[in-house]
Amino acid sequence: MRAGDRTIDVGLSALDNECNAIYVCSQEPTDFTSSISTYALGNFTSTPGSLFTSPADAPGGRQASSVAFTNGAVTVNGTAAWWAAVDTVNLRFLASGPLASPIALQAGQLFGLTSFSVELFGTFNVSALTAAGFAAPYASCGTPSIVVVANLAKASLLDTVASVGNPVLSSSGGGATFNWSRIYGTTSIVVNGATYQKENDQNTTYALEQATNVASNGALGDVTRFEVHSGDVDPVTGSERSELDSGSYATIPNNTDYYVSYALLIEPGDPIWFGYPIVSGHFDWCIFGQSHKSAANSDIDWYIQYNDNNNVANTGHYTIFSENYTAGNLSSRITTTQYTSGIIPRGVWTDFFFHARKSSNGTSDILQAWINGVQVVNASGSLFTPGDGLSGNTYWKFGNYRGDPGNNKPVTACQWANMEYTTTDITARITSPKPHPVPVGGAAPVVTNANLNITLPVVNGQLVGTVTATNSPTSWSITAGNSAGYFTINNSGNITVTSAGASGLTAGSYSLTVQATNSYGSGTGTAAITVAAASAPVVTNANLNISLPVTNGEAVGTMVATGSPTSWSITAGNSAGYFAIDNSGNITVTATGASGLTAGSYSLTVQATNAAGSGSGTASITVAAAGTTYGMVRMNTPNNVRYSPTVKTIPQLDGVNTDYTAEGSASNYTMWSAGPNVAGSSGGGTFTAAMTPVSLDRFEVRAADQDPYTGAQRSEWDGGDRYRWPSPPGLLRTYQEGTSIWLSFAVCFLPSPIDGLLGITEGWQVVGQMHSTPIPPSVDIQPLFNFECETNYSGGMRGMMPQWRYANVNPLTSNSQATQVNPFEGGSFATRNAAGLEPFAIGQWHYFVVNMLLDHLGTNGGYLKIWHKTAGFNGGNALQIVNYTGPIGYGSAVDSGTYWKFGIYGGSGALSSGTAAIGWIANVELGNTDLTNRIANPLAVPPTNLLY
Numbered sequence: 001m002r003a004g005d006r007t008i009d010v011g012l013s014a015l016d017n018e019c020n021a022i023y024v025c026s027q028e029p030t031d032f033t034s035s036i037s038t039y040a041l042g043n044f045t046s047t048p049g050s051l052f053t054s055p056a057d058a059p060g061g062r063q064a065s066s067v068a069f070t071n072g073a074v075t076v077n078g079t080a081a082w083w084a085a086v087d088t089v090n091l092r093f094l095a096s097g098p099l100a101s102p103i104a105l106q107a108g109q110l111f112g113l114t115s116f117s118v119e120l121f122g123t124f125n126v127s128a129l130t131a132a133g134f135a136a137p138y139a140s141c142g143t144p145s146i147v148v149v150a151n152l153a154k155a156s157l158l159d160t161v162a163s164v165g166n167p168v169l170s171s172s173g174g175g176a177t178f179n180w181s182r183i184y185g186t187t188s189i190v191v192n193g194a195t196y197q198k199e200n201d202q203n204t205t206y207a208l209e210q211a212t213n214v215a216s217n218g219a220l221g222d223v224t225r226f227e228v229h230s231g232d233v234d235p236v237t238g239s240e241r242s243e244l245d246s247g248s249y250a251t252i253p254n255n256t257d258y259y260v261s262y263a264l265l266i267e268p269g270d271p272i273w274f275g276y277p278i279v280s281g282h283f284d285w286c287i288f289g290q291s292h293k294s295a296a297n298s299d300i301d302w303y304i305q306y307n308d309n310n311n312v313a314n315t316g317h318y319t320i321f322s323e324n325y326t327a328g329n330l331s332s333r334i335t336t337t338q339y340t341s342g343i344i345p346r347g348v349w350t351d352f353f354f355h356a357r358k359s360s361n362g363t364s365d366i367l368q369a370w371i372n373g374v375q376v377v378n379a380s381g382s383l384f385t386p387g388d389g390l391s392g393n394t395y396w397k398f399g400n401y402r403g404d405p406g407n408n409k410p411v412t413a414c415q416w417a418n419m420e421y422t423t424t425d426i427t428a429r430i431t432s433p434k435p436h437p438v439p440v441g442g443a444a445p446v447v448t449n450a451n452l453n454i455t456l457p458v459v460n461g462q463l464v465g466t467v468t469a470t471n472s473p474t475s476w477s478i479t480a481g482n483s484a485g486y487f488t489i490n491n492s493g494n495i496t497v498t499s500a501g502a503s504g505l506t507a508g509s510y511s512l513t514v515q516a517t518n519s520y521g522s523g524t525g526t527a528a529i530t531v532a533a534a535s536a537p538v539v540t541n542a543n544l545n546i547s548l549p550v551t552n553g554e555a556v557g558t559m560v561a562t563g564s565p566t567s568w569s570i571t572a573g574n575s576a577g578y579f580a581i582d583n584s585g586n587i588t589v590t591a592t593g594a595s596g597l598t599a600g601s602y603s604l605t606v607q608a609t610n611a612a613g614s615g616s617g618t619a620s621i622t623v624a625a626a627g628t629t630y631g632m633v634r635m636n637t638p639n640n641v642r643y644s645p646t647v648k649t650i651p652q653l654d655g656v657n658t659d660y661t662a663e664g665s666a667s668n669y670t671m672w673s674a675g676p677n678v679a680g681s682s683g684g685g686t687f688t689a690a691m692t693p694v695s696l697d698r699f700e701v702r703a704a705d706q707d708p709y710t711g712a713q714r715s716e717w718d719g720g721d722r723y724r725w726p727s728p729p730g731l732l733r734t735y736q737e738g739t740s741i742w743l744s745f746a747v748c749f750l751p752s753p754i755d756g757l758l759g760i761t762e763g764w765q766v767v768g769q770m771h772s773t774p775i776p777p778s779v780d781i782q783p784l785f786n787f788e789c790e791t792n793y794s795g796g797m798r799g800m801m802p803q804w805r806y807a808n809v810n811p812l813t814s815n816s817q818a819t820q821v822n823p824f825e826g827g828s829f830a831t832r833n834a835a836g837l838e839p840f841a842i843g844q845w846h847y848f849v850v851n852m853l854l855d856h857l858g859t860n861g862g863y864l865k866i867w868h869k870t871a872g873f874n875g876g877n878a879l880q881i882v883n884y885t886g887p888i889g890y891g892s893a894v895d896s897g898t899y900w901k902f903g904i905y906g907g908s909g910a911l912s913s914g915t916a917a918i919g920w921i922a923n924v925e926l927g928n929t930d931l932t933n934r935i936a937n938p939l940a941v942p943p944t945n946l947l948y
Helices: 005-018 033-038 387-391 499-504 593-595 930-937
Strands: 021-025 040-045 056-058 061-065 070-072 078-087 092-105 111-114 117-121 140-141 148-151 168-170 177-180 186-193 193-201 208-211 222-229 239-246 258-266 286-291 301-309 316-325 332-341 350-357 364-372 375-380 393-402 413-422 450-455 461-466 476-480 487-489 493-498 508-518 521-532 540-546 556-557 567-572 579-581 586-589 601-612 613-624 628-634 647-650 656-664 672-678 686-689 696-702 716-717 738-751 763-773 785-791 797-804 846-853 865-868 879-885 895-905 916-926
Touching: 005 078, 005 117, 005 332, 005 387, 021 070, 021 092, 021 111, 033 040, 033 078, 040 078, 040 111, 061 140, 111 521, 117 286, 222 239, 258 393, 286 350, 301 350, 332 364, 332 696, 375 613, 375 930, 393 413, 413 613, 450 461, 461 521, 476 487, 499 797, 540 556, 556 613, 586 763, 601 716, 656 895, 686 865, 696 716, 696 895, 738 763, 738 895, 763 916, 785 846, 846 930, 865 930
Parallel strands: 450 521, 540 613
Antiparallel strands: 021 040, 021 078, 040 070, 056 061, 061 117, 070 111, 078 092, 111 148, 117 140, 168 177, 177 208, 186 193, 193 239, 208 222, 222 413, 239 393, 258 350, 258 413, 286 301, 286 393, 301 316, 316 332, 350 364, 364 375, 461 493, 476 508, 487 493, 508 521, 556 586, 567 601, 579 586, 601 613, 628 672, 628 686, 647 656, 656 716, 672 696, 696 916, 716 895, 738 846, 738 916, 763 785, 763 895, 785 797, 846 865, 865 879
């Protein structure tokens, strides 16, 4: 019997037109269910019509050939021996056949098949006919070869070699590593017994993974990993994300208390910094966990956002927010409230715990949060969108969520463990969280024996030394050799002297058995401590300085010595009794010295004594002549009228003076200038110093202060012809393209008198900026150069960063932003701290010299050079920190004149409530005169003790 081509092609056309998936199976599949489920190990999917060719001639019949592919996804461990072609739209089994040879597969791998053919023959054996039709299909199927491939469009952070399989990632605890299984082919997964919907880019292989070798150490079990690259878009939400969503499986009704507990590890990597640069139309963030509303088109109740500080990797800064929308209008947000922010390190587990409740009427909401057992949020009232008829129930989402696609965001990856989302009260997790997960195969610590030495006398808490061990111990203890209790050890392995040891230790040898413990067990070692007998003090000679007039009890300086002296004395050079020394080595002026000291040099022999003897050294004291008395005069006017600003004239280089206008709030502390031999204004006071500065100004800005014209927190002197002054002062000084400009000044930040810290909590503070006079004058553009100081979000100074900009097209008319140049171009990286910033300590003077040539196209030799000099930096010598050559400035089409502004400028909201920023700036010199000599020899400034 023979069938014509058309008859055969009708059957083969089903493969061509309907097949949209090819599965690999462990056994021969004979129907749809066994193809995609019972025996399925992995699949490759596409659109109908793309997997097989149209029917074509074959010897004795007709054939349809498959396409070759290399990016099928393995979802189940097993040995693949068969293939199956299916139609998942209409749930149809179409064809199957054996593979050329079986191959072992693991979930998370990619596989590929070579091209193969399905053939139907035109002749049939009539004797094989039965009442039911043909006994078996008279067909032949090719036997494709299967290969494991590594053809990833984007490599996972875990892929360090050209293979797929189960990559590993180092994890703290016992030296073992987690093995990760990549999750494909499902719409939901189970995490610690709860089901979650997947939201991620289905075309990636790294978006969602779970650890397969978690040890039984008391953790809840599942460790889930999320990774997102730029352009990884969830097709449902249209956002860059890899998240798990409980909304389809578990929601919390309104007016119900619920609890969320988990451990989060944000993997180290490129800086997570979406605040700069800002790209128009993009909304970028990085959210690690959000409590969501279940109503259609609704938004978040509360969430945790993360950024690395100022684009510096692994300096993680978390922020907790809540959102509240107008009832009935989800497009109208009432408030976005920031409750807390702080540091969480990347690469280590951090424990989070939340207690929350959404009320129906929006008046009795609760949000409480703890991080590592410390409460950071305790809020109640109207926090979230009211539940009645608008936002619906609440559900939990966790993973890695990054906002709109694009903008070339960095790769981000995180691991979650011990996830619990429940209405059961689990507040015990706050103080007793589940242990952090560890991989199977770790080992107990191996302690390295240590030989440590100290010298008598010792004090309570004195460090003896540190013992170390392998495999990341989590705790240390002393198990033998410490019966007298002379020593203690902390969980970092640091051994210190106790109060009993401070009074009881004698010279000799002590042998301690120390034990290190991690989740896999304990190991012991020996700390052999040699306690040496006391030795007589060795005194360090000192050069000390004071200026007349002096007062009784005035501090001169402090002497130091080895051997922990118990007493000090002056043994020579003090016949007139002008000086005294106490048992801490502090030298002060006596009453006799206050009336009798004259300018000159005094040499004192001082002696330090302890139980082992005495040692002597020299204190050389220079007494300077009486200086000039400076009165502090308030400069900002009480009303700060816009068109009648306070004006100050500063003598400048080249015989030309410059008038500066005041910008700041009307507060009485905002701006003060020091004048020689003048009485201070009310509240300003006076001080005396043996120097004559070109200028000396004190600036203070507090949280509630705002410049009435810009809304910014600032206190500045403005030396430019700004559009805001219709009748500007006559001594303004601006500079044009092609001009070599020299600038020199000194700056000193002081701790806040309010909280003792710097006071700047939002990351930055500008102390000087070379600004531009825009054309037209009604539009502002960014300063082309500024000194920006960075803080560490807890009131301390991290460092200083100069920045500069240029534009070779008009940024006011072309809708293009000015280009910001690498702020460290040509600088000395050896001097920068971990944040990549130049040292900028508070409480001491910093001297800067700048030389620049404006050249916005970079074709006329434009450059910027900056030198920095301060105590304790580069041996106290000046260091060139910027040596840039290239375009700088905006050009005459945009900028009618460049001018200098200095003071304190923190933008809007740079100071948190109850804090202040205080700075002094001295000796502002600006002009065309060469200031090379100022680099090594800056002008004198008042001692910092006079500035407080």
